[in-house]
Amino acid sequence: MEDNQEPQETQDNNRIIPVNIEEQMKTAYIDYSMSVIVGRALPDVRDGLKPVHRRILYAMNELGLNNNKAYKKSARVVGEVLGKYHPHGDSSVYDAMVRMAQEWSMRYTMVDGQGNFGNQDGDGPAAMRYTEVRLEKLAEHMLDDIEKDTVDFQLNFDDSEKEPNILPTRIPNLLVNGSSGIAVGMATSIMPHNLSEVIDGCVAFIDNNDITIDELMQHVKAPDFPTGGIIYGMEGIKAGMHTGRGRVVVRGxxxxxxxxxxxxxxxxxxxxxxxxxxxxxxxxxxxxxxxxxxxxxxxxxxxxxxxxxxxxxxxxxxxxxxxxxxxxxxxxLQTSFGINNVAIVKGRPRVLNVKDMISEFVEFRHEVVVRRTQFELKEAEKRAHILQGYLIALDHLDEVIRLIRSSATPEIAKDNLINAGWGLDDIQAKAILELRLQRLTGMEREKIKEEYESLMKLIAHLKEILSNAGMRFDIIKTELLEIKQKFGDERRTEITYLSDEVNIKDLIKEEDVVITISHLGYIKRTSADEYRAQRRGGRGVRGGKTRDEDYIEHLFVASTHHTLLFFTEKGRCYWLNVYEIPEGEKAGKGRAIQNLMQLPPDDKIRTIIDIKDLKDEEFVNSHNILLCTKNGIIKKTSLTDFSRPRQTGVNAITIIEGDRLLEAKLTDGSCDVMMAVKSGRAIRFSEEKVRATGRGAIGVAGIEVDDENDEVIGMICVSKNAETAPSVLVVSEKGYGKRTAVDEYRFTNRGGKGVKTLNVTEKTGKLVGLLDVKETEDLLITCKSGITIRMPVSGISELGRATQGVKLIRVDDGDEIAAITTVDEQEIEEEIAEGENQNPVDTTNEASASSDNEDTGNEDTDSGPSEASS
The missing domain is CATH 3.30.1360.40 (Gyrase A; domain 2)
Known part of the structure; x- marks a missing residue:
């Protein structure tokens, strides 16, 4: 017995293989992790899909669920996927399919769902027995040409079916829809992008394989999320584009x-x-x-x-x-996403930058085009071979018929045709035997000849494609651009650059806009083209919708690339870029200015200066800010003191109790200064008579204001370097105004009473506005009610200092003029059509205009007769 047992023990010992448990655990875990990485959690770089998504789309395609067919129950699709391709739980398949149908989850949805598929508030979808699905039109292009041997197939889990290793997609889906997943020891987080931008990037890469990532980013700018939002800063995105790892900050x-x-x-x-x-x-x-x-x-x-x-x-x-x-x-409301572009490349996980992803997709598309062309060539040659046999048979039709009739069986007939000496082979002979008699008619014989000739041309074209790489890449570009034309759309996610990343003005279109600020502090910008020109004396159009106690107080024109200096009545200065002012409709109210700058509730904007570029040192050093107050104080400070913006603002002038800042002007150091008061007086003196002081100084006397009811209403600064001297425009609160030559105002010392500039009467009302104007400009007048009129300055009469002027705008009872400003060099033709819209141009005031132009005959407060109107 012992002799018999010993070989048995030796045999058992040979079956036991001693292994190191540490090595065994390593091997087993690596096998498991690679299975998860490649077969479950990470997308393939070529079609951008994980296996479950690929199987869902393929199963729906096999079920014939095209976008133009009827919907089918989700449960039917899930069953198909589980039974044939995906041996996992039904919830994993249904959840993946639901996500492909949610427009807030996918930038471009792949599944067209009918029923309750959840929402952005976190509510889940209905059960799969209630919902129905079919393929989106875009998803069908993921499966184009799959029947043309464009991709490899593999056996399914039980070897009963075949499934594609990859889909022959025409869409760069990895970049377009992105992907996220957690594998073993690694994860992926690829952001969705805009289809049009990605295709433009692919085309740019095909045109130039050596394109840099920065050049690619001119096409593929940044992620584009299905829910929109605003990307806040580009530094992290740039890192993601270059290295495959980065960070994107998104705001609602x-x-x-x-x-x-x-x-x-x-x-x-x-x-x-x-x-x-x-x-x-x-x-x-x-x-x-x-x-x-x-x-x-x-x-x-x-x-x-x-x-x-x-x-x-x-x-x-x-x-x-x-x-x-x-x-x-x-x-x-502000969220950050980590960019981690990990995908499967040739069976291995890799971190990819944007150029890698595009190049891998283009390389795959090239492989698909080659395989498709080879398949089509093979099929065309097969068909041409059969047609060649038909043509041979037609050339020997009587002999063929005789041979077939004399043959006892189809096999004998086939052998007789092959051995007849006409060069027919087995395939051709079999096809001839299966030929229907109707193909022997004259018309059908011509069709066979035409089909053969067209096939030979197709074969030549397909062979040319296979031999010419340039043609293949042109085909790829054409197909991509077709997808872009069909499915491309605008970006949903806005890009905002941080101030230290880029000169934001380069991204803003430069154009003139009208800035309006209301009495209660609401600000907006509107395109200057929205204000149309009218004849003098017209009714005007509504320039701003305001509450009963509010009205437009400041109205002026500036470029979107300029910086505005805001001066408040308490003597503070704040800065704001024009493009930062919210855009609004002409009749809109605008935004509260406190929301744009840190303005105290008890202070308000009095005047605004438009600066082209605060970083232009030569300009800043050669200019001054001239300030004047309601009580006639004037002060000059170098623009350099206002060239460094602070969020909290700075002191521009020290205001004494009972006074307030009224006006601020930009000067070149050699201007003539004019100040006017409500009672109709104005003074003219040289800017040189005002010495420059620091921002905290009080200032000096500019014009005498000796009446408690009187106050300064405006200040103008006329440059001595101007090519053409402007005229002085004054406007009264009841809509009267006129132009007067600057030289009619003699020079005096600052601090004097001045001379008469408008004959103030009960009919005209008090003086409310003083401007220096040129004939090339248009005048904008705004009333407290919100009515605005625009007229050419050249249409306003030039009269003497002591006249009352002509009527510029009809002011309703209880209404007053709130602001006047000019639009520089806007060549706009006057609209003279009567009864236009709800704001007809007034053409009935020609007679009254002539009487308004009559000289009042009042004497100047200094000396000299008044001048008659021209």
Whole structure:
């Protein structure tokens, strides 16, 4: 027995292989991790899909669920995927399919869903037995030419079916829709991008394989999220484009609305990608209750299927900009995403920059085009071979018929045809035997000849494609541009550059805009073209919708690339770029100016200076700011003192009690200064008589104001270097005005009483405006009611100093002129059509105009007779 047992023990020992458990664990875990990495969690660089998504699309295609066919139950699709290709849980397949149908999850959806597929508030989809699906038209192009041997197929899990290793996509899906996933020891987070931009990038790469990433970024600018929002800063995105790893900061889009009661609302119209709106609303509510965010009275999520709308009602004294910044800081209204471009390249995971992803896709498309062309050539040659056999048979038709009739069986007939000496082979002979008799008619014989000739041309073309790489890449470009034309759209996510990243003015279109500021401090900018020219004495158009107690107080024209210096009545100076002023409709109210700059509630803007470039040292050093106050004080300070903007503003002049800043002007150091008072007096003196002082100084006397009811209404500075001397325009509160030559005002010392500039009567009302104007300019007059009229300066009569002027605008009872300004060199033709829209041009005041032009005969306060009107 022992002899018999010993070989048995030896045999058992041979079956046991001793292994190091550490090595075994390593090997097993690496095998598992690679299975997860390649087969589950990471997308393929070529079609941008994970296996589950690829299987869903392929199964739907096999079921015939095209976009022009009827929907089918989601459960049917899930069953097809599970039974044939994907041996995992049904929820994994259904969840993946649902996400492909959610327009807030995918930049370009692949599945067209019917039924409840959830929403952005975190509500889940209905069960798969209730929802229905079919392919989106775009997804069909992911499967184009799959039947033409363009990709390799593999056996499924039980070797009963075949499935594609990859889809022959025409869409650069990895960049377009992005991907995210967690594998073992690695993860991926690829942001979605705009289809049009990505295709432009692919075309640029095909045209120049040596293109740099910075050049590619001129096409593929930044991620483009399905939920819109605003990208805040480009530095992290640039790193992601160059290295495959970076960071993108996204903010929700907000707007500030004003309710009828005057209270402001912050309305969130877009939230960052993957942010739950209900969770965001609840979080804001918690922060308000915990006093972390101040100024919010009520928050409500009013979003529906038409879009996002989360409304935050503010307290009456709350500053909207402060609240918005607190929301960005404490809530998901500002979110950051890590860019980690990891994808499977030739079976291995790799970190890819944007050029890598585009080049891999283009290389794959080239392979697809080659394989498709080879397949089409093979099929064309097969068909041409058969047609060649038909043509041979038709050339020997009688002999062929005789041979077939004399053959006992089809096999004998086939052999007889092959052995007849006409050069037919087995395939051709079999095709001849299967030929229907109707193909022997004359017309059908011609069709066979035409088909053969066209096939030979196609074969020659396909062979040329295979031998010419340039033609292949042209085909790729053409197909990509067709996709762009069909499915390309505008960016949804706006890009905002930080101030230290780029000169933002390079991104802003330079154009003239009209800036309006109301009495209660609402500001907006409007295109200058919206204000049309009218004849003198017209009714005007509405330039701003205001509340009963509000009216337009400042109205002027500036370029979007300029910087505005705002001077307040308490003598402070603030800075604001024109492009930062919110754009509004002509009849709109605008935004509260406190939301744009840190202006105290008890202060208000009095005057604005438009500076082209504060960084131009030569310009800044050669110019001054001239300030004047209501009580006649004047002060000169170098522009250099105002060339370094501060968020909190700076002191421009020290204002004594009972006085306020009225006007600020930019001068070149050699101007003639004119100041005018309500009672109709004006003074002219040289700027050189005012010595320059620092920002904190009080100033010196400019004009004498000795009446408690009198005050300075304006100041102008006329440069001695001007090519053509401007004229002085004065306007009274009841709409009367005139132009007078500057030289009619004699020079005096500053601090004097001045001379008469307008004959103030009950008919004209007090003096309200003083401007220096040129004939090439247009005049804009705004009333407290919001009515605005635009007229050419050349149409206003030039009269003597002591006249009352002519009527410029009809002012309704109880209304007064609030602001006057000029539009520089706007060549706009007058509209003279009667009864146009609701604002007909007045053509009935020609007679009254002549009487208005009559000289009042009043004497000047100094000396000299008044002048008759021209």
């Amino acid at each position: 889009r907000v707007q500030v609305d004003t309710k009828a009661s005057g209270r402001e609302q912050v309305v969130i119209t877009e939230v960052p990608y993957q942010v739950n709106r209900d969770a965001l609303t609840n979080r804001i509510g918690e922060l308000v209750n915990n006093k972390v965010i101040e100024g919010i009275v009520h928050v409500n999520n009013e979003s529906n299927k038409d879009g996002t709308r989360v409304v935050l009602d503010l307290k009456r004294d709350a500053i909207a900009n402060v609240v918005i910044n607190q929301l960005y800081k404490h809530t998901d």
